[in-house]
Ligand SMILES: Nc1ncnc2c1ncn2[C@@H]1O[C@H](COP(=O)(O)OP(=O)(O)O)[C@@H](O)[C@H]1O
């Protein structure tokens with residue numbers, strides 16, 4: 001009797017239990033669905049944030065790149081402007097003087113000034129154009145059009161000439177010891193850019209608080225068809241902890257003070273990928289810095305500027 005009553009009760013309870021179970025499953029499913037929806041919207045937000053970060057970083061890199069380009073262009077353009085304005089000065093002086101009568105010596109003087117001034121202006125404008133086109137190449141991942149035969153001492157001479165005002169302003173002596181008989185079939189634009197980066201780095205970083213400021217550019221044959229170029233300074237040197245990362249992008253001790261940390265990175269990529277050589281640094285604190293560039297006299301065929309800084313940084 002009692003058994004039957006108990007069984008009845010159980011039979012009555014089963015549907016209730018079932019219903020409750022179903023409700024619980026439904027609730028759990030709802031909760032899971034909601035959690036799932038929240039998760040996927042979080043993932044979506046994260047993806048957006050990531051895209052945003054990448055975009056911001058690219059923009060920042062692009063900004064640094066542009067700042068670097070502006071900086072590199074500043075020197076030749078500034079020199080060009082300076083040369084032209086000194087020409088105008090000379091003409092004005094001549095006009096004034098000639099009102100009191102023309103003399104042969106005045107003409108000669110004017111001619112001389114005009115010759116030097118136009119030379120400087122022309123060289124600097126050409127250098128600016130060369131820089132622009134080499135940057136354009138970096139951006140366009142192409143370098144083959146700028147290949148030509150040249151004498152190393154001529155290219156180094158031109159570079160040093162355009163850097164002269166900077167060197168003079170910073171009271172830095174430069175000594176160029178490049179033999180006249182080193183000939184290249186290579187890319188003078190990128191090579192010039194590498195040398196410019198080395199020299200302007202020495203000026204910017206090596207000599208603070210020092211009075212004896214010297215840079216030496218030397219070159220020698222290492223093996224048939226291979227030349228070593230050295231750019232050394234007698235400045236403060238590079239701290240040992242910085243040295244292994246010196247060619248990495250955005251490594252600078254001048255963050256926020258004109259440093260981009262791209263100069264040596266770009267130099268490294270140009271040497272390796274365009275000129276087909278290698279670059280090494282040797283430096284001890286207090287004992288100066290020496291960069292050694294090893295180059296084939298004949299650059300590799302079909303060099304690509306695929307990743308000379310712009311690719312990775314822009
Ligand atoms: N000749 C040098 N003497 C001392 N430090 C140097 C020299 N050349 C480069 N450096 C160091 O290497 C860093 C990286 O140089 P670079 O890549 O050209 O970036 P940036 O010049 O914009 O700082 C510099 O910030 C500087 O600390």
Ligand SMILES: [Mg+2]
Pocket residue numbers: 197200201261262263264
């Ligand atoms: Mg630099």
